[in-house]
Amino acid sequence: MAPTRKRAPGFWPLALLFTAFVLFLYGPMLAIFVLSFQGPEGGLTFPMRGASLHWFAKLWEGIGVIDIGAAFRRSLALGAVVMGLTVALALLAGLAYRKRLPGGTALFYVVVASLIMPSIIVSLGVGLMFRLLDTGLKALLEAHAPELLEAFTTTMGLFTSGLGAQLTWTLPFGLLIMFAVFNRFNPAYEEAARDLGASPWQSFRHVLLPLIGPSLVGVGMFGFTLSWDEIARSSQAMGDLNTLPLELQGLTTTVTTPVIYALGTVTTVVSFAVMGATLAILWLWQRRRQ
């Protein structure tokens, strides 16, 4: 059979490479999804010894001393806060860059530097900062309110040092997306709104926001998923209570049963659910507009 359309030279080798690459990307993940349904007798590798939800039940009971449920809820809460702040702060800063912003270039370089800075350095720095803060506060309490010293432990935590460390990772992505959005944004819509007598707030609320809304949903997805899986920047900055990915990383050396695959499956399902929800929102948005 003669080909209906002649492909450019190099198409088939590259198509083969692409297929192999996609298999390489998704194949291993698929393997642990399948293995997380391993029977109670089964091990870390194939073959499957029956199929069961045994390892998910085990996961529900908790792994050793680690309360997976609590870590799950902590990560979910932190992810939600990071998502909200990433959207709000990136949007505000994106709006600022549309105006004259003296010194904006310097700020931009700081943001880009944060993106490519080895995460362990940022994490060490944030951890160090809060430790020094603790020392300072303890000295202060000792001098002025010794009765409070007993109750004070640390300023480090999920929503202080942890949140800050993660924002240095999610905000650069958010800001870069906002730049891309506003570069393509036609200011004629806002001018029309202004000519028709809209106040700056009305023009923002009723013209700009609906137009860039889908991109903000995208920024939100970046914020949540990046926080949900974040390890490197959080590692030295979380304090006493760990997030789910940090627990997972610790478990890789100690756990030798498929329960770790079950945890992997649950975590990935959340990531995919967020991506799916993003797509669904975008699709509904598109439909409502038509």
Added chain:
Amino acid sequence: MSNSRTSAAFAWLQAAPLTAVFALFFVLPLALVVMVSFWQASEYELLPAFTAQNYLDVFTGCPVTADGDLCVTAKTYLSTLKFGVLTWLITALLGFAIAYFLAFHVQGTLMQTVLFIVCTVPFWTSNVIRMISWVPLLGRNGLVNQLLVGSGLVAEPVEWLLFSDFSVVLAFVHLYTMFMIVPIFNSMMRIDRSLIEAARDNGATPWQTVLHVVLPLCRTGLIIGSIFVLALVMGDFVTVGVMGGQQIASVGKVIQVQTSYLQFPMAAANAVILLAVVLLMIVALMRLVNLRKEL
């Protein structure tokens, strides 16, 4: 003009929350790392000082110890650098090929977008899970070894597939090729298609077109991707830890271990050195490519 001044003030008001986050959680911590790298520490507290002792300790016995071995720091950096260069080479080649396929061979914007998203979705899932997902494939009793032994190619299961240099590089490529594909693809989509036609009309072979037209025009994307990959690998401690079975050294891992033992001044000194090395690499990378363009 007061009008433009109020406008600038309002703009800064809008940028203030983001600026505050980076000042407080990025610039200040980095300054503290530099400061503490000159401090001393007892077993349970940090002692303000101004000493280069931490840096001297990092380079104890460098470049060569009395036994004729390389010092620990040099070994660690060489090992990390080896991962960096290998990963960079493979991701650059692979990323370029994949991006080229997407940009020039796939027809139609919808198909392009779908395939592009297929390549980027794993980026939004957990790195650690993507690492441990190699265990059932590469382990001693893993799928690859089952196949190799089953087919009679090897008598004993191959040991170096997992928790080895090989598995570390494999995981890096698995995780970070995306960081090459996206910027290179972005550069390729901006290339004026008539340039490709012009090259063909002038008798260039497809290979020549790629080498002399597409590649130079992808310079920016390639540099951005390279910076990402090198910075990620040089500072890594998670991948080397998990995929190396916690047995392989890397600069990031040294910093992480020292931090967990609360040796902050030492960890800070190592962080400053790592930062200097990464910055040098980025500068060199940009010079190298600029220079070649000028020749």
